[in-house]
Amino acid sequence: MLLWLLTTACALAVYYIKWTYTYWQRKGFPYHEPKIPFGVLDAVRSREASLGTAIHDVYRSTKDKVVGIYLITRPALLVRDAQLARDILSKDFESFHDRGIHVDDEKDPQSRGGIFFLKGLDWRSLRIKLAPSFTSGKLKGMFDTIEEVGDKMVDYVSTQLSDEGVKEFEMKHVLGTYAIDIIASVIFGLDVNSFIEPDNEVLKVSRKVNEPTFGSVVRGTCQFLYPSLEKLFIRLGWREEAPNLMREIVKRTIEMREKQNISRKDMLQLLMQLRNKGQISADDNDWSAKATDKVVSKPMSIEIIATNLFLFYVAGYETTASIASFTAFELAQSPIALTKAQHDVRAALGKHDNKFTYAAVQDMKYLDLCIMETTRKYPGLPILNRQCTRDYPLPNSDLVIKCGTPIIISLLGLHRDEKYFPDPMLWEPERFLYSKYEPAAYIPFGAGPRHCIAQRLGRIIVKVALAKLLLNFNIELNAERKEIEIANFGVPIMAKGGINVRLSKRKTMQCA
Template sequence: MECILDALNSLATLNFLTKRTMIEKFGMLALMTILLVGIWLKYKFTYWQRRGLKVPPFSFYWKHMKAGLMLENAFADRDFNIYQEMKKMGVKHGGIYFVLTPFYVPMDLELIKKMLQNDFNHFVDRGMYMNENDPLSTHLFNLPGNKWKLLRKKLSPTFTPGKMKMMFERLIECTGGMQKVMDKQIGNPVEIKEILSRFTTDIIVSCAFGLNCNSLENPDNEFRTRGRTLFLGKSFLFNLKWGLSFAIPSIYKFFNTKIISEKVTEFFSGVVKDTVTYREKNNISRNDFLQLLIELKNRGQLLDDEKLVTEEISKEENKITLDEIIAQAFLFFDAGLETSATTGTYCLYELSLHEDMQNKVRKEINSVLQRYDGSLTYEALGEMVYLDQVVTETLRKYPPLPSLPRICTKDYKVPGTDLIIKKGIRVVIPVFGIHRDPDYYPDPEKFDPERFSEGNKNDVTYMPFGYGPRYCIGMRFGLLQTKVGLVALLKNYEFKVHPKTKEPLEFDPRIVNMSVKGELWLEHKKCNNSDIVF
């Protein structure tokens, strides 16, 4: 019996020692893992320091990333903070990190100009995530390298001044609905951001999808509902998903992840396919963007542009597919809707604060329209010089995107330094920071259209639509719909800021572009312009 007890005691002791040994081994393993992860993280977060480039302190990086993921401030605010931090460091260029990804930030204007224009072939791509199985993501904004170059060349003729003039009547048609809504609200404040979003929705649906959705009078139609879904109500998980797709797209490529939901894809694909099929079957043509895309699909050139096809590209090679039409129509909706509405919103807000400027714009509008028998034409809009300055200053103070993303497509030696930006490194051009830098725009918080009286908006300090060969192809159309909306409103109504508007304005942290947070309410009353009609 004693032998058995001794044996059991021995086994218990052995078991205890074995467990203890296992715990010790596990603890050592955990400690080694933590140590190795720490070494790896330190290695990752010293990428720029090892290359002799200055970076903000780690506390700034952590605060910056946390604010983005938790929606504590807007994308523009975080970009501006980076710019100011770099400015305090007194550097011509610097580095930052997002998640585990190093980003290069050029600060020197000559360097930015070289990268975006002279040395563009090193920075062709935006580095945006796209998925061939996610057709709406394969549009011009996202496409890389040769795919972008070829499609850009095909689409460029659809955005010429002649084509904008052809579509001008579509824009004018949409102003009638806006005036009806405004007239009904005389005596009551209007949430101008919502009005302009519905106005631009009607224009884009008309021009890009060939349909009349009339969201001004029917704000709950499906296109307007889809627009709200795309731009509003973005959650922590959505922002995390989008941020990671931008910072480390390789993970998304590995798992073949889609960013755009199936419901959104089905809706926009179905609308475009049905409209294209109907037009082709019934031989219907319409002066809009969709018709131009259909011509490129079927002929490889536009009906009135025999010079489109060069010796380098045959008509057959110049054709586009139905999937490409769908993607570009979606881009038209995605990029054009909120940016133009936002620009118009900020412009009316600033003019509501500056009565003298508002009166000056209105006087110019009335003066020009009188020369055109009271009709707003494409040529008349082109003669409104002060209106152009006002819109230009609005885009300076509130650029649609606070920064321009790029990715290095081949190794690049930064001029005047020993630094080589390796292929695959991401680059951020700080547009918002430059636009609000007092070294380039004295008293930058002041709204001053006279800054652009000398026509200096082609300088690299002004980049609301990008710079170099990859500037926004839809710039003309975006400006056109913004100005048409402003003319329709300013010639008919006088505006003041309503007390319901929360000031100072803040940027919406849920949206990448610089949309205003919350509602922007304006008071309005009729102008005495009975002799000026569209």
């Protein structure tokens, strides 16, 4: 009897495995031979590759427009065609409006109210409410705070250098500290200087959030690609301490502001305005968040504000710090581009009475090209994901993507595909000037209704950092020209061994 049971269990297991891992074959799609049981995540599990590079490797292994892959047992579709990716994100958004990373309404605050995780109408309603916080008028209001943090970074680097000295800096550390302080001040509304107070509360918690421990890599990957496993972890009580600590900081700040009636020009203020007045004001000079009698039930709880501000931190920290650092690195290896960028910054300031204003930064056009080229070669997020929300006939074929299928778009794949970007490993800002690329394939901020809500803010943060560096320091490499190797962990692209450049003070320039 026992033998019979065992044999039946084994037969069922074999049948289940075969059935699961032949999904794409059965549906007639081209597919990537799965490594059982982890599928494309096998290289992530064995720490041979980060999530982005593991998916990129599959992208490079074929020429098909779509490839069936397995995220552990979950069949997902990797899209390799730029136009199809665009259609999914924009034209056919109604069939792909979710990210497919919603985990658990009951136990997971991010799924309950975080814009990145929400589905369908809940997402749409929150997006409409939050969008007015990211207009150029609101960004102008926050610009002085961003600039102040840029000056703190310049002060820090300057104090490390003698007038004639040259020193090596790990740019991800310098620009990561800058990004933390930007988030702390512009998003959480806290006045910190992590350059001189490296033990402040925000920085300490942030270190915990970003530590690439085994646990955080597993959780990060599952959140993105295997929500049911993430749900199991949460239900089993595997708590991540750092997000809760970060949310606590935000909650405390809101309560303090509400009690003391403090008003500042930052994102927290705008979300408090939404909570207390029912909407974010279209008037860019109106930052008041004093409750009015008109709003009887608050449209946003403190917990949802805290959850979204935490998400802004996650979405904004690594992306801005990396893009600024990779740009500094590429400029250090391209003396012609470096000189052009320095002139561009100087000339833009010249047009604005040598004042470092929002308008002057907008005029730094060559710097824009540099940032575009960096976001191409090193997309802040290496993949985009969506879930098919209704059966979708694949254009020009008999195949149908079934409702519920996870969709992965490899930005690293598209952006480094020579079919779309000739000589893709060459960092060449001018390719955008001379249209030497396929526009459909360039999607560093996503596309369609669910693209990055803070694209403008992200660009400004990166631009201010780079403009301040270019004005005040010479940038050079410590060794000969080389390619950055992508680290084998984490969801965002990170450089193995850091991003090291040498800085020295510029003689004729000073911080404007």
